[in-house]
Amino acid sequence: MKKIEAIVRSESVDEVRQALTGAGVNGLMISEIEGHGKQNGVVQLWRGEKYKIELLPKARIEIIVKDKDVERITNAIIQSARTGEIGDGKIFIYPVDEVIRIRTGEKGEAAV
Numbered sequence: 001m002k003k004i005e006a007i008v009r010s011e012s013v014d015e016v017r018q019a020l021t022g023a024g025v026n027g028l029m030i031s032e033i034e035g036h037g038k039q040n041g042v043v044q045l046w047r048g049e050k051y052k053i054e055l056l057p058k059a060r061i062e063i064i065v066k067d068k069d070v071e072r073i074t075n076a077i078i079q080s081a082r083t084g085e086i087g088d089g090k091i092f093i094y095p096v097d098e099v100i101r102i103r104t105g106e107k108g109e110a111a112v
Contacts, residue, residue: 006081
């Protein structure tokens with residue numbers, strides 16, 4: 001099993017959720033976060049004054065999937081979140097040693 005953690009633009013969340021539903025994802029977690037990558041924030045103009053926003057709003061989407069589903073699900077995220085501009089985000093994939101469903105006690109892939 002793998003944990004897919006995707007950091008995407010806040011405005012991409014609905015499109016990514018729809019793509020994940022279409023890819024067969026049953027459960028996910030979404031958190032609103034702030035951060036920056038290579039773009040190191042943005043400079044904006046307000047009432048003639050320039051100011052820098054260093055931490056930009058982003059969304060973190062976390063999903064636990066079977067190993068065989070990783071490529072299909074990451075492709076769905078990429079296709080739905082890509083704008084071609086800097087700041088589109090990143091996807092991290094981590095190994096998951098064990099999953100236990102609290103309600104039933106099921107373990108492993110049966111609990112996903």
